[in-house]
Amino acid sequence: MPTRDDVHAEVRQALAAVEDPELPVSIVDLGMVRGVTVSAGTALVELVPTFIACPALWLVESEVKQSVTRVSAVDECEVVWLEGGWSGSDVTEAGRRALAGAGLAVPAGDGTVVCPFCGSHDPSETSPFGSAVCRTAAYCQACQTPFEVLKVKRAVGGGAQSPQADPPRANGRTPSGVAEARWRPGGGRVP
Amino acid sequence: MPPPGPLPVGSAVSDALTGLADDELLTGHVLTSVAGWGPELEINIALSSMGQDEIGHARRLYALGDSEGEVDRMVYERPPAEFRASVLARTYPAEWELLLARQFLYETAGAARAAVLAGSCVDDLALLVAEMEHEERYHLDFWHTWLRTTTARSAGARDRVQRALDQMWPLATVSFLPERPGAVEEALGLPDGALQRARDEWISATHAACGQLGLRLCEGTPDPGLDRLDAMLSEMRYVYRTAPGRW
Numbered sequence: 001m002p003t004r005d006d007v008h009a010e011v012r013q014a015l016a017a018v019e020d021p022e023l024p025v026s027i028v029d030l031g032m033v034r035g036v037t038v039s040a041g042t043a044l045v046e047l048v049p050t051f052i053a054c055p056a057l058w059l060v061e062s063e064v065k066q067s068v069t070r071v072s073a074v075d076e077c078e079v080v081w082l083e084g085g086w087s088g089s090d091v092t093e094a095g096r097r098a099l100a101g102a103g104l105a106v107p108a109g110d111g112t113v114v115c116p117f118c119g120s121h122d123p124s125e126t127s128p129f130g131s132a133v134c135r136t137a138a139y140c141q142a143c144q145t146p147f148e149v150l151k152v153k154r155a156v157g158g159g160a161q162s163p164q165a166d167p168p169r170a171n172g173r174t175p176s177g178v179a180e181a182r183w184r185p186g187g188g189r190v191p
Numbered sequence: 192m193p194p195p196g197p198l199p200v201g202s203a204v205s206d207a208l209t210g211l212a213d214d215e216l217l218t219g220h221v222l223t224s225v226a227g228w229g230p231e232l233e234i235n236i237a238l239s240s241m242g243q244d245e246i247g248h249a250r251r252l253y254a255l256g257d258s259e260g261e262v263d264r265m266v267y268e269r270p271p272a273e274f275r276a277s278v279l280a281r282t283y284p285a286e287w288e289l290l291l292a293r294q295f296l297y298e299t300a301g302a303a304r305a306a307v308l309a310g311s312c313v314d315d316l317a318l319l320v321a322e323m324e325h326e327e328r329y330h331l332d333f334w335h336t337w338l339r340t341t342t343a344r345s346a347g348a349r350d351r352v353q354r355a356l357d358q359m360w361p362l363a364t365v366s367f368l369p370e371r372p373g374a375v376e377e378a379l380g381l382p383d384g385a386l387q388r389a390r391d392e393w394i395s396a397t398h399a400a401c402g403q404l405g406l407r408l409c410e411g412t413p414d415p416g417l418d419r420l421d422a423m424l425s426e427m428r429y430v431y432r433t434a435p436g437r438w
Contacts, residue, residue: 052322053247083318128329129237133244137233151329 007038007073014067015045021056022132023150025098027064031090034082041075043068048086051134051151057081088152105138105149118143125149203374206275208316209265210369212252213276216266218297219245220423221283221290228287241330248323255315267431271420277366279359283419288348291341292355295334296363296397302331303393304367304386312380335400342404353406361411364394 002010015036016028027033027047035046045064049057061079068077088106091099096106100116105123107113115123120142127137128151135148222242229235253262279297284290305324311317342349367390369375376385398408 051244051247052251052326053244055243055247083315083322127233127237128332129233129240131236133240133247 002073004038007071008036010071011036011038011043011045011068011074014071015064018060018063018067020050021059021063022054022134023099023104024102025091025095027060029092029095029098031086031092031095032060034085038074041073043071043074043077044080045077046080046082048082048090050086053133055133088150091150099150103145103147104135105147107149107152111152113138113149115140115143115145116147117145123147202378203369203371204313204378206371207369207375208252208255210275210277212249212265213274214280214297214366215245215252216249217276217280217420217423218294219243219247219249220427221293224426225284225290228290230287237333241333244326244330248326251319251323255319267428271424274420274424275370276420277362278413278418279362279366281418281420281423282359282362283423284355286351286355288341288351288355289358291334291337291352292359294330295338296356296359298327298331298334299397299400300363300367300393301327303389303396307381307385307389308379310381310385313378316379339404342406349405356401356406357409357411358414358417360408361413362417365413367393 123140226239
């Protein structure tokens with residue numbers, strides 16, 4: 001009979017096997033998993049989306065349920081999406097390495113970006129809109145290579161409502177302190 | 192002020208939320224439809240990306256007050272008469288300068304309104320609006336940049352932008368507030384008159400921003416002929432009608 005800790009560890013392993021469909025990295029290393037509880041054969045997995053409009057949320061949810069219910073002690077898996085709160089700083093070191101291996105950079109906490117190919121600290125943003133809603137496009141002058149950067153959420157306030165406000169720097173700081181509320185991507189809120 | 196709690200249902204707030212969601216849906220449709228107009232290929236990627244953001248925001252706003260499965264009905268089955276989209280969002284620009292004017296006014300007004308709504312005591316709404324605004328900042332920067340760039344290109348380009356603003360500004364000014372702003376403020380725990388004050392400040396700031404570019408914002412009567420809701424819904428629902436059912 002597996003202990004509660006054993007089951008919990010197995011569920012975490014099952015989650016680690018789920019990759020973001022648009023990024024070559026596990027959802028655990030991407031920092032999308034916020035909580036796991038298992039009770040009476042039902043696993044409750046709490047996730048945060050990287051971006052509200054991410055078209056892959058449905059697929060992530062489906063694959064999480066599929067993977068977690070393969071754990072022998074789990075009969076059902078419920079996924080709860082939490083409102084907001086994800087930022088680049090949630091990506092683990094392993095996640096950063098995996099993304100860098102695919103030519104994707106994750107901004108550091110202070111917003112700086114390092115070229116995933118040569119390690120230069122001075123790449124420039126070429127467009128705030130990349131090949132997916134969660135990415136920006138960048139170019140490294142040092143190794144003359146284009147690459148993409150996970151989009152950080154730009155700070156709000158200090159002139160957000162003012163049309164003449166200067167645009168923020170490309171690598172704006174990630175806001176913090178956003179509390180979380182539960183929601184499902186397709187419909188009703190979780191009580 | 193009401194205590195923090197769930198969203199009041201069947202109220203002025205529901206109507207206002209549906210209106211915001213409708214605006215985002217139609218704007219998402221406009222942006223994804225015109226991806227291809229951009230003067231650079233990167234611009235087309237940007238238009239598409241912003242359109243996806245708006246559609247995602249619409250989905251969340253619809254879902255905020257409704258049960259699962261309701262989003263599809265709201266988008267694909269609801270009679271056009273039940274749409275609460277603003278008159279600005281109902282426009283379907285047929286040229287770059289009209290798109291530019293529409294989006295500049297839409298995004299700046301949205302940011303001004305969101306700054307108020309994010310202070311609501313209704314946690315779900317406040318958090319969602321704050322989260323959306325982090326994403327919308329990219330849009331705001333984009334349209335502000337392109338307003339400056341296009342206007343500075345030539346006298347002819349500035350004239351075209353001016354004519355576009357002449358059409359869009361009267362629509363934008365009547366699109367800012369929900370139908371019953373006082374009731375919305377009360378239900379959301381917002382200070383009395385907060386939305387009206389935000390509108391006044393937005394109007395002043397927009398006059399100043401356009402003035403810096405040599406553009407004017409003139410009072411006028413909204414042109415009802417610019418309402419293209421039916422055409423947009425017809426496009427949006429074409430495949431759904433042709434091959435109904437869950438996908």
